[in-house]
Amino acid sequence: MRTKIWTAGLVLCAAMALAWPADAKNVLRWSSQGDALTMDPYSQNEGPTTAMAMHVHDPLIRRNAKLEMIPGLATSWKVVTPTSWEFKLRPGVKFHDGTPFTADDVVFSLNRVKGPGSDFKSYIATVTEVKKIDDTTVHIVTAKPTPLLAANLTSVAIMSKAWAEKHNAVKAQDFKAKEETYSVRNAMGTGPYVLKIREPDVRTVMEKNPNWWGWDNGNDAPDEIVYSPVKNAATRVAAILSGELDFLLDPPVQDIARLKAAPSLHLKETNQIRTIFLGMDQARSELRSSDVKGKNPFADKRVRQAVYQALDIDAIKSKVMRGNAIPAGMITSPGVHGYTKEHDTRLKYDPAAAKKLLADAGYPNGFSVKLDCPNDRYVNDEGICQAVVPMLGRVGIKVQLETQSKTLHFPKIQRGESDFYMLGWGVPTLDSHYVFSFLGATATPGSSSWNFTGYSNKRLDQLSEAMDEELDSAKRDVMVAEAWVLLNSDMPYTPLHHQVIAWAMSKKIDMPIIPNDSPQLWLARFGK
Amino acid sequence: MLAYVIQRLLQAVGVMLAVGLIAFAMFNYIGDPVNNMVGQEASQADRAELRQQLGLNAPFPMQFARFVANALSGDFGMSLRMQRPVAHLIAERLPATLELVFASAILALAFGVPLGVFTGIKRHSWVSRVILTVSLVGVSLPTFVIGILLIYVFAVLLGMLPSFGRGEVVKLGWWSTGLLTKAGWLAIVMPAITLSLFQTTLILRLVRAEMLEVMRTDFIKFARARGLPERAINFGHALKNTLVPVITIVGLNIGGLIAFSIITETVFQWPGLGALFIQAVQFADVPVMAAYLVLVAAMFVLVNLAVDLLYYLVDPRLRGERAVAGGGH
Numbered sequence: 001m002r003t004k005i006w007t008a009g010l011v012l013c014a015a016m017a018l019a020w021p022a023d024a025k026n027v028l029r030w031s032s033q034g035d036a037l038t039m040d041p042y043s044q045n046e047g048p049t050t051a052m053a054m055h056v057h058d059p060l061i062r063r064n065a066k067l068e069m070i071p072g073l074a075t076s077w078k079v080v081t082p083t084s085w086e087f088k089l090r091p092g093v094k095f096h097d098g099t100p101f102t103a104d105d106v107v108f109s110l111n112r113v114k115g116p117g118s119d120f121k122s123y124i125a126t127v128t129e130v131k132k133i134d135d136t137t138v139h140i141v142t143a144k145p146t147p148l149l150a151a152n153l154t155s156v157a158i159m160s161k162a163w164a165e166k167h168n169a170v171k172a173q174d175f176k177a178k179e180e181t182y183s184v185r186n187a188m189g190t191g192p193y194v195l196k197i198r199e200p201d202v203r204t205v206m207e208k209n210p211n212w213w214g215w216d217n218g219n220d221a222p223d224e225i226v227y228s229p230v231k232n233a234a235t236r237v238a239a240i241l242s243g244e245l246d247f248l249l250d251p252p253v254q255d256i257a258r259l260k261a262a263p264s265l266h267l268k269e270t271n272q273i274r275t276i277f278l279g280m281d282q283a284r285s286e287l288r289s290s291d292v293k294g295k296n297p298f299a300d301k302r303v304r305q306a307v308y309q310a311l312d313i314d315a316i317k318s319k320v321m322r323g324n325a326i327p328a329g330m331i332t333s334p335g336v337h338g339y340t341k342e343h344d345t346r347l348k349y350d351p352a353a354a355k356k357l358l359a360d361a362g363y364p365n366g367f368s369v370k371l372d373c374p375n376d377r378y379v380n381d382e383g384i385c386q387a388v389v390p391m392l393g394r395v396g397i398k399v400q401l402e403t404q405s406k407t408l409h410f411p412k413i414q415r416g417e418s419d420f421y422m423l424g425w426g427v428p429t430l431d432s433h434y435v436f437s438f439l440g441a442t443a444t445p446g447s448s449s450w451n452f453t454g455y456s457n458k459r460l461d462q463l464s465e466a467m468d469e470e471l472d473s474a475k476r477d478v479m480v481a482e483a484w485v486l487l488n489s490d491m492p493y494t495p496l497h498h499q500v501i502a503w504a505m506s507k508k509i510d511m512p513i514i515p516n517d518s519p520q521l522w523l524a525r526f527g528k
Numbered sequence: 529m530l531a532y533v534i535q536r537l538l539q540a541v542g543v544m545l546a547v548g549l550i551a552f553a554m555f556n557y558i559g560d561p562v563n564n565m566v567g568q569e570a571s572q573a574d575r576a577e578l579r580q581q582l583g584l585n586a587p588f589p590m591q592f593a594r595f596v597a598n599a600l601s602g603d604f605g606m607s608l609r610m611q612r613p614v615a616h617l618i619a620e621r622l623p624a625t626l627e628l629v630f631a632s633a634i635l636a637l638a639f640g641v642p643l644g645v646f647t648g649i650k651r652h653s654w655v656s657r658v659i660l661t662v663s664l665v666g667v668s669l670p671t672f673v674i675g676i677l678l679i680y681v682f683a684v685l686l687g688m689l690p691s692f693g694r695g696e697v698v699k700l701g702w703w704s705t706g707l708l709t710k711a712g713w714l715a716i717v718m719p720a721i722t723l724s725l726f727q728t729t730l731i732l733r734l735v736r737a738e739m740l741e742v743m744r745t746d747f748i749k750f751a752r753a754r755g756l757p758e759r760a761i762n763f764g765h766a767l768k769n770t771l772v773p774v775i776t777i778v779g780l781n782i783g784g785l786i787a788f789s790i791i792t793e794t795v796f797q798w799p800g801l802g803a804l805f806i807q808a809v810q811f812a813d814v815p816v817m818a819a820y821l822v823l824v825a826a827m828f829v830l831v832n833l834a835v836d837l838l839y840y841l842v843d844p845r846l847r848g849e850r851a852v853a854g855g856g857h
Contacts, residue, residue: 034807038611173611180612200610201807202693202799230692230797231807234676239691242683376810407812448572 026526028222028509030519031236032249035201035229040183041157042112043173045119050155051518055206055225056096057157057189058214060087060106061150065512065523067335067430069150072214073101073158073190074138082145082471089136093213095160096194103132108161110140117173122448123152123429145469147476151429163188192218192522193225203228212522220525222509240265246506249519253322253379259504268513269324272499274426276378277331278371278388279493280304280419283454287419289370289400297367298419304491306357309350310395311388317497320383325497330488331425331435333498335515338432338480343488346495354395366396372421373401374409379499385422413452421452424499428516432480436464440487455492536836540829547825548599551818552592582608595818604819609811614819617804623703624694625793625800629785631720636727637778643728644735645767651740659732666729671788675722675795682718690715692797719796723789727781734777738770779835783828 037044041053062072074087093101110130113120127149129141142149164170167182185198192214193206204227208218215221228245230236233252240248241262251259251267260267280298281287287296297303313327329346332339358366373385382403389399399420404412413421427434441464442456443449463483470476487493503513511524562575562584579585583594598605604614643663647656683691695711697704706712742748743766751761790802797803801820808816 037609040611043611180606180616184611199799200612201803228693228797231803232672232795232797235679235692235795235797238676238679238684242687242691244683244691405810407810445572448574 025223026220027224027226028247028521028524029226029228029245030247030249030521031228031230031239031245033229033231033233033236035227036204038173038184039187039195039198040169040172040181041159041187041189042118042120043181043183045155047516047518050157052204052227053157053187053189054191054518055193055521056187056191056195057159058093058191059156059158060089060153062214063154063430063516065514065520067515069154072154073106077150079471080139083142085140085142085149086133087138087140089138090213091136093190094211095163095190096188096209097160097163099160099162101158101160101190102135103138105158105161106130106138107132108164109156109158112159112164112170112172113156115171117171119172120156123155124149145471147467147469147471147473148429148431148433151431155428157189157191160188192221201229214522218522220527221522222524222526225521240504240506243506246509247511247519247521247524248504249517251502251504253324256322256324256502264507265504266507267502267504269500269502270513270515271326271334272426272501273333273335273428273430273516274378274424274499275328275331275333276381276384276422276424276496276499277328277493278307278496279413279421279423279453280307281416281452281454282492283456287369288417289419290367292363292367297361297363297369300361301491302357302361303363304494305347306354306361306395307392307397308347308354308491308494309357310354310397311391311494311496312349313346313497314349315391316384316387320380320387321497321500324379324500324502326500328495328497330484331439331493331495332427332432333515336427336430336432336435338477338484340481340484343481343484351391351395358396363396366398368398368400369420370400370402370418372409372412372418373403374406374422375403377406377409378422378424381422381424384496414450416452418452423450425450426516430516432484433464433467436460436483436487437468439493440464440483451492453492455490457486457490460486460490532840533837536833540833543829544822544825545596548596548818548822549592551821551825552595553588599819599822605815607808607813607816609808609813609816614815617816618801618819618823619702620704621799621801621804623705624798625786625789625802627705627707628716628719628723628789628792628798628800629782631716632724632727632785633778633782635720635724636731639724640728640731641735641767641774644732645739645762647732648736648739648743649762651736660736663729663732666725669725671722671726671791672795674725675718675792678718678722679795688714689718691718694799719792719798722795723785723792726788727778727785730781731774731778734774735767735770738773739766742766742769776835779831783824783831786827787824 032048034048036049036052037046038049039053041050041057058073060072060074061069061077064070071090073090073093075090076088078086080086087106089103089106095101107130110124110127112118113124114127126142126144126146127140128143131139131141133139140149164183167186169181169183171181173181185200187195192209192212194209195204196207197203197205206225208221208223230239233255236248237251237255237259239245240259243264256267259265282296282298282304284296286293287298290297317323317325317327327346329344330339358364371385371388373381375382385401385403389401392399412418413423425435425439438448438450440455441449441451441461443451460483463479467476467479467483470479501513501515501517503519505511507527509524509526511519511521514520562579562582583591586594602615606612607614607617610617643659647659650656679691682689690711693715694706695713695715696709697706697712698708706716748761748766751765786801789800790806792798793800793802794806801823804816805820807813808820
């Protein structure tokens with residue numbers, strides 16, 4: 001009987017060993033919570049979608065692991081006149097199907113980005129014309145000087161004109177159509193990986209493109225990449241602990257310590273390009289949710305400062321975020337052009353001073369207000385708001401908390417129906433102007449502004465417009481600095497913290513962590 | 529007979545319409561899908577244009593009427609999240625869910641019935657007590673806890689089974705099956721057990737209660753008196769007479785399994801309808817949610833209808849009453 005059990009056990013073990021044969025190629029299996037929404041590089045401007053697209057496609061200009069701009073399909077670029085740029089294209093590049101890459105593909109791609117169904121229009125909003133000069137030269141004409149054109153082009157993948165025409169995918173997405181566009185589940189570019197299998201929500205398999213122009217000692221780079229999204233955080237963590245995954249993009253905060261302790265894994269951490277803050281409606285004559293009638297407490301800067309100084313950000317960091325946050329003094333993160341340590345210095349946590357400020361402003365007994373928070377958008381968003389409530393309560397501001405799903409929270413604040421709300425802001429262009437134009441400048445009706453505080457400062461509006469067109473970088477930097485001083489001293493927002501990201505990976509591989517949270521898997525190297 | 533069937537069918541249609549209406553009405557409060565579809569840079573004009581294109585501006589009765597008309601022709605529109613026709617998505621996900629539900633139902637029957645018979649006959653044995661106590665775990669622990677526990681033990685500690693996914697699948701026409709590959713079999717073990725625990729307990733307890741009932745009846749005593757062997761009495765006579773309610777419950781619960789599979793599928797990243805539905809909810813992907821709810825309701829209604837009709841065939845008393853009732857109208 002005993003021997004029988006042993007034999008059965010051995011057979012079982014042998015069967016298991018057969019089920020997972022040792023990999024001859026270097027396969028990188030990775031996961032995060034959600035899948036890319038589509039393989040079309042222009043129809044969804046969403047982080048994971050673009051990250052996936054950038055493995056199949058190349059942009060004209062790439063960003064390296066430090067997010068600095070490096071040549072992509074363009075080897076060099078320069079401003080010819082204030083409204084015209086010249087891009088020299090990399091010669092000899094071939095698409096995965098063997099066809100050569102030329103200036104025609106660039107012209108086609110940028111026009112597709114500007115066309116119907118594209119979600120990337122805003123990146124090249126000022127571009128009026130894309131001209132092919134010869135096979136390796138392209139001129140891009142803009143309606144007004146656009147210093148950020150090069151930076152914006154790092155988000156735009158270049159497609160093959162011939163491929164898109166052949167597969168009837170000349171438009172990014174047609175919501176009226178009843179059929180799916182070919183490019184939703186297929187992609188073909190010049191990038192480091194070739195899309196082999198695409199099963200949405202199940203797995204996406206890519207194979208190394210050995211002819212990619214960008215390989216730097218790529219022998220130990222992954223030969224194959226398998227992406228399987230796993231929605232449930234606990235399952236994801238279990239899968240990397242059991243060795244079924246080699247890389248986990250988004251380990252949950254509460255499991256980071258456990259993953260660090262696992263002998264087969266290593267963790268990398270860095271600040272993300274996203275800052276979390278609270279916005280206060282300071283323009284309306286009376287807050288909807290407050291017991292103060294006839295006036296708006298937030299209109300008084302002293303009240304806004306009281307809110308700021310009443311928040312014990314270190315406690316939020318250690319208790320709510322378990323150490324995974326960087327307290328912020330400005331509403332943009334390290335890595336964004338215009339960020340300085342100096343601007344990022346926080347006002348001191350001082351509840352006594354906050355109380356005094358409130359009394360000086362005429363609210364010795366505080367006031368009540370409702371705080372709106374999402375509960376599924378940012379890291380521990382709901383927990384942060386729950387911690388804010390008693391902190392403000394201690395200085396007399398009675399906060400009623402309303403947390404709801406992002407699908408309800410964002411429309412609510414966009415309709416201008418919130419007096420006091422949480423928002424996080426990432427900066428895909430990596431330039432401060434993105435922050436000023438969306439969050440600092442005066443919101444005009446019908447614009448795409450995300451400034452729901454009613455905050456308006458003429459000088460900041462001027463600076464925001466001027467820096468959008470200033471090509472002289474020294475002059476521009478002065479404007480950026482002045483704008484940050486203005487925004488920090490007017491305090492329309494109370495900064496909370498910069499989010500921190502952690503990537504967990506198997507010790508088999510090494511790969512740089514990237515602050516924009518978009519993995520560059522071609523930089524992964526398998527150890528010997 | 530015909531009147532009875534028509535009456536049942538009309539009721540089914542009424543139920544389906546009501547479900548469709550409730551589901552559709554609910555979605556109006558679930559949030560704005562447009563916000564998820566466009567980037568944070570999109571202007572109000574862009575948003576308004578997209579809303580118009582998607583038909584989200586039409587009045588509610590219009591939207592509902594269009595939905596019903598399209599649904600009848602199998603067209604549930606395009607998924608806002610995946611940008612693919614909902615009907616294709618559902619066809620793609622259905623095999624995974626049905627295979628999981630089928631495997632769980634088999635497991636539940638294979639364990640529930642024999643254990644129920646055993647605990648019904650040997651009601652005072654300590655083994656029965658242990659089985660009954662353990663079976664309580666099946667009903668009291670939430671599915672996701674059981675799932676995570678299984679993953680922790682069999683995937684993380686023992687490394688025997690995969691923690692997520694369906695393994696390798698083989699395409700048979702439009703159907704994809706994981707039951708033809710070893711990886712597929714390994715992958716279905718834990719999700720099937722997780723999903724079946726509740727049903728196993730239910731069947732076990734039902735069979736046990738019925739067995740206790742039947743064992744007290746005269747014809748069992750008579751069988752004993754005739755000197756029939758125990759096995760023939762227990763399985764040939766007693767069990768047979770307990771099966772009618774068991775079959776009913778199992779039938780009805782197949783629908784329940786499909787609905788319960790949402791949690792199991794999420795825990796194991798099983799690429800079925802439940803996982804599709806959960807993601808649709810988070811994205812406010814109205815067409816997918818609507819189609820899913822209508823589909824699940826349709827399955828419940830169909831199973832109920834089938835059970836009703838089976839009763840009619842099985843139980844002659846019902847036949848008489850219904851016929852009379854039908855004639856009296």
